[in-house]
Amino acid sequence: MRKKAVTIYDIAERLKLSPSTVSRGLRNDPRINKETRRLIAETAQMLNYHPNRVAAGLRGGSTRTIGVIVPRIGRNFFAKAISGIEDVARARGFQVIITQSNEKLTTEMENVAALTAARVDGIIASVTMETVDARHFANLQKQQFPLVFFDRVAGDFPAHRVVLNDKDSAKEAVNHLIQGGARRIAHLSGPQSLNVYVNRYAGYRAALEEAGREVSEDYVDLDCMEVEQGYDAAKRLFALPEPPDAIFSASDYAALGVIRYCREKGISIPESLAVVSFANEIFTSLITPALSSVEQNSEQMGAAAAELLFKQIDSRDKPVPIGEVVIPGELRVRASSQRDGN
Secondary structure, three states, X not given: OOOOOOOHHHHHHHHOOOHHHHHHHHOOXXXXXXXXXXXXXXXXXXXXXXXXXXXXXXXHXXXXXXXXXXXXXXXXXXXXXXHHHHHHHHHOOOEEEEEEOOOOHHHHHHHHHHHHHOOXXXXXXXXXXXXXXXXXXXXXXXXXXXXXXXXXXXXXXXXXXXXXXXXXXXXXXHHHHHHOOOOOEEEEOOOOOEHHHHHHHHHHHHHHHHOOOOOOHXXXXXXXXXXXXXXXXXXXXXXXXOOOOEEEEOXXXXXXXXXXHHHHHOOOOOOOOEEEEEEOOXXXXXXXXXXXXXXXXXXXXXXHHHHHHHHHHOOOOXXXXXXXXXXXXXXXXXXXXXXOOO
């Protein structure tokens, strides 16, 4: 049977004091004499008393907690972003409640409801690939509830956000392939309802157009984010009369599927196919050949999102103008794209 939690009433009974005196003593209220405060603190420690932060927060108007919603906690990008968020929150004396949507819109909506029911002081979110309708977030904004998006934002939703310079980073990655001699560059990406994939596709197109290259729809797959999808995309691309000689993938995982297909079919990387991807997941430097990828500086992104959220929390009575923080990406060149020209 679960042991009942110790309350201020238990401490009050032990010391023959009123519960209000114990409550003030635990808050180090100067109206309670020093010796009584010492006795209250010692008894609380002896009885293993832990304050109910939520109840205290409700009385004071703040639970000193923030909520985080991410698509997948297991991805290195989101794990590092959460670390950045926690560092800032901890320095402010806040705790972080972490939830994941598993890329499901219904779960994301349930997470929003659960976090608001827990009276968190604000929410930081990165939306799912299914999130086209963002009414559950719009409802929070109508209530002037502190809210920040990072990385992924649904459509043109007007909200505080921290994003990567996805278009410029994608353009740099494709230019790297062009400089290495690539002539036919394919692009694997995600749903165009999300800002990150729209911008990475735009960067891909911009690099090709500036180099005087045509964008062939045969070389573009906008539903290709997972390993299996990358494998299937490579199979389709190499069945074309003129297969690509380079691939820029918006996902490290899809790129991993491409590499797996090439290894099975004896297609040499980077000699026959150069590959660059996005996110710089841990495995990118561990596989053979090591995968060139754009580092998203996700810990910095998480910290910036938390700072933006606390600006809103600190200004509850005065709305903060919508702000955007843009984090620069960094192309990490490795063996998968290193040719003589680059």
